[in-house]
Amino acid sequence: MSAHAGRDPRRWWVLVVLCLSLLVLVIDTTVLNVAIPSLMTDLGATPSDIQWILNAYVLVYAGLLLTTGNLSDRYGRRRFLVIGLALFGGASLLATLAAEPWQLIAARAFMGVGGAMLMPSTLSILITTFEEDERRKAMAAWSVVATVGVIGGPTLGGLLIERFSWASVFLLNVPVAVIAIVAAYALMPERRGPERKLDPLGVLLSTVGLTALVYVVIEAPHQGVNVLMAVVAAVTLAIFVLWERRTPHPMLPLELFRSRDFNGASFSILLMSFGVGAVMLMLTQYLQFVLGYGATQAGLGLLPYAVAATVFNYVGVALGQKVGNRSLIVAGMVVMAASFVVLAMTGGYWSMFASMLIMGAGGGLAGPAAYTTLMGAVPVERAGAGSALNDTMQQVGMALSIAVLGSVLAGVYTAQMPESAPTAARESIGQAVVLGDPGLLAAARAAFGSAMSLGSWVGVVCCLLAGALAMSVLRRTAPAAGPLATTEEESKATA
Incomplete structure (x- = not known):
């Protein structure tokens, strides 16, 4: 019988x-x-208001991830996928009426x-559906979709906003959710983990604790630390x-x-997410407010990142046959740090274009390898919990x-703006x-450019720290014939 007959x-x-x-999720x-x-x-x-329109989602999402990941292991991963799609699509429809x-x-x-x-x-079903020799390829496809969504969202959103209104960007979620539910x-x-007793106190404590933590993080820069x-x-x-x-x-x-x-892998993902988390928000504002692009142009202007990340996701799959995950993560982080150096010195679209190509290449190498390493350390029966931990690290970052x-x-x-400028403009x-006002706008654009440069240097530091952490903590891995590399000790144990 073929070794693959049970697939x-x-x-x-x-x-x-x-x-x-x-x-x-990613487009939204x-x-x-x-x-x-x-x-x-x-x-x-x-x-x-804008800050909370962005962060209300993050606050609830991050607070519930550990709970829902564990419950999906118990009650069914497909069931939670479908319920999540229905809630997400329904809430998106409500958003259009705001x-x-x-x-x-x-x-x-x-x-x-x-x-x-x-x-x-999504990630737990992927891990339990694919066997080891196909998992890296599946993970690369999953990562490519995430990357394409990151860029495709602004591009498609720009077209919709220019032709219709802001509400259309939420309406976009509804048909995709319906199609996904039917499919x-x-x-x-249906897939689920072994039957286990519920941990109601753990559910309550994790939800309250994570929600409170994310709230403190969100509010601290604006209102100071909420001590309570x-x-x-x-x-x-x-x-x-x-x-x-x-x-x-x-x-x-x-x-x-x-x-x-x-x-x-967890803390590398945390640092990587911290380094790049605000990049798209920063770049879309730079394109629209500094370079004067329309919504559609701004979305199209981000495409180089998606193209490079897509290509290098599959380059990473090929390299994974020859080098271990640790090497890919470290190399990707160094490449991403270089992209932030270029971005810090950006003086227009073409230098930004170059930085996005480099950033996409680095993310394409590092991201799938980091996710694969993290999920490879999680027992298959706890895939939902492992996926939730991965998502929580990303969301906290x-x-x-x-x-x-x-x-x-x-x-x-604000510091770079003239003191004589109106408070709202500062x-x-x-x-x-x-x-x-032309003079005020010129000052604002120069000030935003300075702010973006400093933010980019923070990205350089975070990416280098993530690479150093991966190098020092992750075990050296032997290249695998299949998609997931294993440690040399594990290879001997299974031989």
């Missing part, structure tokens, strides 16, 4: 469903960047619930760890943190990036554009 013949169609589901996350000017004009959204900023913020929070149910299932039922078998919420986060997460060590049925398998590969780098950008921008380049 699901529909596995590549399952991957298509997973990629469709992922596409819904990035498409809002090009909608910011329209939201300010049509909804009367203030910079604070007439006030608070209504859109509420819809975004509901979208966060759907996203938290949906996202862990999931038609093509995807910081204490809630610290106390509940500390109790959560103590409880998980004592309970016989933990929701979070703490033994994962004994693995060097898990720790190294993204939230930190948007909050901290956003604060740095705002601070540098706080936001978007407001300076709205005012329309």
Whole structure:
């Protein structure tokens, strides 16, 4: 009998469903960047409103990830995927009806619930569907879709905004969610982990602790550290760890943190997410407010990143047959650091074009290798929990990036603006554009360029730290004939 006889013949169609589901989330996350000017004009959204339209989703999403990832292992990963798609699509439909900023913020929070149910299932189903020799190829396709969505969101969003309105960027999610739900039922078998008792206290503590932590991160640059919420986060997460060590049925398998590969990949992903998290927000504003591009032009202007990342995802798959994951992660991080150096010295679109090509190449090498390393350290029966931990690291890194780098950008921008400028223009380049004074606009564009340069140097540091961490913590791996590299010790053990 063939060694491959037990494989699901529909596995590549399952991957298509997973990629469709992922596409819904990624497009929504990035498409809002090009909608910011329209939201300010049509909804009367203030910079604070914009911050919460972006962050309401992140707050709920990051707070629920560990819980939903564990529940999907118990109750069915396809089930949670479908419920998440339905909630996400329904909340997107509600978002199109918003007439006030608070209504859109509420819809975004509901979208966060759907996203938290949906996202862990995509990666956990991928890991449990594909065997080791095909997993890297499947992971590369998954990563390519994520990358294409990051860029395709602003591009498609720009076209929709120019032809219709900001509401159309949310309406876009609905048909994709419906198609993914139908395809999931038609093509995807239900998958779940071994039956385990629930950990209700762990669910409560992790949700409260993570939500409080992300809230503190989001608000700290603007309102200062909320001492009460910081204490809630610290106390509940500390109790959560103590409880998980004592309970016989933990929701979070703490033994994962004994693995060097898990720790190294997790914190490399955290630093990588922090370094690049605010980049797309920064670049779309640079293209629209500094270079004067329209929404569609701004979206198209980001395509070099997607093209390079797509190509180098598959270059990484080929190189994975010859070098280990650690080498790919380190090389990718160094390449990404170089892209930030170029971006720090950007003086127009073409230098930005070069930086995006380099950044896409680095991300294409490092990203799939890091995700593969992390998920390879997670037992298959806890794939949902492992995927949730991976997503949580990314979201915390993204939230930190948007909050901290956003604060740095705002601070540098304000400091560089003339003191005689109107208060609104000193706080936001978007407001300076709205005012329309040529002299004020020139000063605002120069100030934003200085702020972006400093933010890029922060990206250089984060990428180099991620590479150094991967080099020092991850175990050296032997190239595998199949997609996932294994350690030399594991290779001997399985021989």
